[in-house]
Amino acid sequence: MTASYRGLLLDFGGVLTTQMRLNGEAFERSEGLAPGAYFSALESHPDGIAVYTALEIGQATQEDWNRVIGNILGIDPTDLMRRALANLQPEPQIVAAAKRARAAGIKVALLSNSFGLAPYNPYADRGLWTDFFDAVIVSELEGVRKPSVEIYERALTALDLPGAQCVYVDDVAANLAPAQMLGIRTVHHTADPFATASFLDSLVPTEPI
Structure with missing residues (x-):
């Protein structure tokens, strides 16, 4: 990412995965x-x-x-x-972009409204759980859900970063405004994972942080 960006927050369903x-x-x-x-x-x-x-x-x-x-x-x-959720698969372009960001030293977090974690954990089932991220912020664990601004604040706390140093990607437009209120740069992901992945790659620094 550019010098001022240090954190990447990613929604799960419809961003890290194929379309809901x-x-x-x-x-x-x-x-x-x-x-x-x-x-x-x-x-x-x-x-x-x-x-x-x-x-x-x-x-x-x-x-x-x-x-x-x-x-x-x-x-x-x-x-x-x-x-x-049987037909919801990891979106390879976005997952790969997240891995590249993290390899470059960007802190990467999951920020998701929950599908429930037990008896079935859809995040772990797709390899997108605690080992994949620097922080996991799931509404069920937080007791608050998007678009409440509080859950975005908790994500920033978990990454120990200010909003101005983070980017957030969601496929639901209504979930972007609260992030913007905190100074977070937002990306509205649509049906083109290549475009979103390309944009995320453009923010990654050429030299690791």
């Missing part, structure tokens, strides 16, 4: 659900919204989520989160 919507559509097909049924359960059904919000801040378990979402969809809730 494509994963959800694949899940609907694998479970024989009507198109849009899964997204409706998560984003429109009041029970689905409530349990997902509670899961993200550690007030509901992953098994609670499995049961509620399974009931809404009328499918077997057993190990449902694992099944729901």
Whole structure:
């Protein structure tokens, strides 16, 4: 990165991984659900919204989520989160860019709203857990979720860096504004991992920090 940047904060689903919507559509097909049924359960059904919000801040378990979402969809809730994320794969371009940044001396952190960590840990399952990052900030462990500015403040504390020395990448535009309030440079990741990876590479210094 340029001389003033020392930290890289990365969202998980849709940034370090392939697109969340494509994963959800694949899940609907694998479970024989009507198109849009899964997204409706998560984003429109009041029970689905409530349990997902509670899961993200550690007030509901992953098994609670499995049961509620399974009931809404009328499918077997057993190990449902694992099944729901089965088609979510690491995005190789972004993962490689993160590795290059870290090799250059940049502190790299995961900053994610939680999918739950037990009984299924989707981060560890994809090799994107504590060994991959200098810091892991997951909403379930923090008791606060994006877009609350507090979770971004905790990420900066974990990296021991000011906002002006960090870059944050997220695929959800609404999650960028709180980071900007703290002086963090933001990148809105869209469907082109090559473009985002290229931009991140452009910020990495030619000489290791």
